[in-house]
Amino acid sequence: MAHLISNKAFDEERALYNISDTKVENCKFAGAKDGESVLKECSNISVENCSFSLRYPMWHAKGLNLLSSMLDENTRAPLWYCKGVNIDSCEVKSIKCLRECSDISVNNSKINSDEFGWRCKNLKISNSKMNSVYFLFESKNVTIDNLEMSGKYSFQYMKNLHITNSRLDTKDAFWHACDVVVENSLVKGEYLGWFSKNLTLINCKIVGTQPLCYCKNLKLINCTMEETDLAFEYSDVQADVKGHIVSVKNPKSGIIEADSVGEIISEDAIMQCKGQVKLRNTCASC
Secondary structure, eight states: OOOOEESSSEEEOOOTTTTTEEEEESSOOOOOOOSOOTTTTEEEEEEEEEEOOOOSSTTTOEEEEEOOOEOOOOSSSEEOOOOOEEEEEEEESSOOOEEEEEEEEEEEEEETTTTTTBBBBBEEEEEEEEEEETTTTTOOOEEEEEEEEEEETTTTTTTTEESSEEEEEEEETTOOOEEEESSOOOOESSTTTOOOOOEEEEOOOOSSSSSOOOBSSSHHHHHHHHOOOOOOOOOEEEEESSEEEEEEEEOOOOEEEEEEEEEEEEEEEEOOOOOOEEEEETTOOO
């Protein structure tokens, strides 16, 4: 970096507007003037060990490394319309952290941000913890690995999403999502995956009521299911489930194979339902 800004405090509007080729370290963005957009339109900068408590600090950033920094509750909507951002070892408590951003990496970070990651593309998240409502709404081309996630209404209207080795505790996840693969993960929450298209779950544990209804081209490969009643209603599904399913209701098409099913419900269908439920052969005397 050609320039260094270190150990300073800023609270004015656009205090470091349009800076480039600069390392900003050990700085505090807070104060009585409560200025917005302190680092707006920055490019090719590294922000390290800094704390933020001002609104909209890094809009339109290009080529930004945000490292070991804190963004508190007052840092509303900190990163919008950004491209080429690496967020590593940060703690984020600000609502609406990413919106309409591209080519973003988040690693080893703890984030509590409702409406995180709306309408973003080319996003990678790894080794992080997330609490959010409407997480990643309408984003596309996203890869996630080793994420511990809690919240509601996550992954809705997404396209091209791949999740591995994660723990997801989130109601109404994957609604209307398209081209999604989840592997080696816990997926817990009510009403999972409704209206999704091309959703594939591999080696996953699925927990919660009324999962996977109204799905098109749904696949479960070597999965387990707990507390999953009224599953697969009106879905086109190929499912290989190890263990027990509480109940299956009116699958539209395909085959659901499990070791046992508590109840198979075929009633009150509003469309033609030809889905089959098959139980694996078991030996009662073994």
